[in-house]
Amino acid sequence: MTMKPRIAxxxxxxxxxxxxxxxxxxxxxxxxxxxxxxxxxxxxxxxPLPFFDEMASNLWMPSHNxxxxxxxxxxDRFDGFIxxxxxxxxxxxxxxxxxLDQAYKEWVRKPFTAIAYGGLGGARAVEHLRMIGIELQxxxxxxxxxxxxxxxxxxxxxxxxxxIATIEDHLLPSxxxxxxxxxxxxxxxxxxxxxxx
Ligand SMILES: Cc1cc2nc3c(=O)[nH]c(=O)nc-3n(C[C@H](O)[C@H](O)[C@H](O)COP(=O)(O)O)c2cc1C
Numbered sequence: 461m462t463m464k465p466r467i468a469x470x471x472x473x474x475x476x477x478x479x480x481x482x483x484x485x486x487x488x489x490x491x492x493x494x495x496x497x498x499x500x501x502x503x504x505x506x507x508p509l510p511f512f513d514e515m516a517s518n519l520w521m522p523s524h525n526x527x528x529x530x531x532x533x534x535x536d537r538f539d540g541f542i543x544x545x546x547x548x549x550x551x552x553x554x555x556x557x558x559x560l561d562q563a564y565k566e567w568v569r570k571p572f573t574a575i576a577y578g579g580l581g582g583a584r585a586v587e588h589l590r591m592i593g594i595e596l597q598x599x600x601x602x603x604x605x606x607x608x609x610x611x612x613x614x615x616x617x618x619x620x621x622x623x624i625a626t627i628e629d630h631l632l633p634s635x636x637x638x639x640x641x642x643x644x645x646x647x648x649x650x651x652x653x654x655x656x657x
Contacts, residue, residue, distance in 0.1 A: 581608025
């Protein structure tokens with residue numbers, strides 16, 4: 461059995477003018493440079509989910525909507541997640557919350573971290589995400605990557621519009637810590653599941 465975790469970077473904003481692509485690609489580069497995980501981008505634009513319309517979460521009964529089922533099948537392939545978190549009114553985007561609600565079993569006992577951005581680095585949204593993750597029986601890492609304050613103003617298209625490389629010295633330590641923690645927990649949960657099986 462391979463112990464190399466398969467990690468999905470989930471892009472949590474779908475609006476046409478989103479900034480999310482820049483942090484997604486930057487985080488992909490950091491993860492791709494490592495040999496202790498396999499990483500893939502999963503874009504919510506490629507998963508046009510309806511607003512949750514099932515009888516119950518798939519913890520209790522199988523989902524019916526074909527897009528919900530396809531989403532669950534996508535998540536099932538991964539051992540851990542990196543969420544790309546835009547902060548909308550101090551929380552995660554509605555589209556990401558809906559995507560979290562549209563699965564359950566596929567999140568359970570899997571770790572996640574985040575790369576977030578906003579005036580305060582998306583910190584409030586990541587804290588909400590961690591609380592949601594606990595209800596989904598996930599393992600949130602302590603460390604996430606936060607693009608905030610003057611760094612956010614430097615890179616965001618509405619302000620400085622500079623590439624993330626301009627400020628990446630500020631992000632690299634937290635990116636390494638976040639990925640180290642993610643891999644540790646992914647291996648731990650994978651090993652525990654293998655023992656159960
Ligand atoms: C509806 C909405 C609410 C927002 N609320 C916040 C917020 O609470 N805190 C913050 O730092 N930025 C906030 N912003 C600004 C976002 O950080 C910024 O628009 C960012 O680019 C959003 O991510 P996206 O472009 O990938 O969708 C908000 C933006 C929108 C559209």
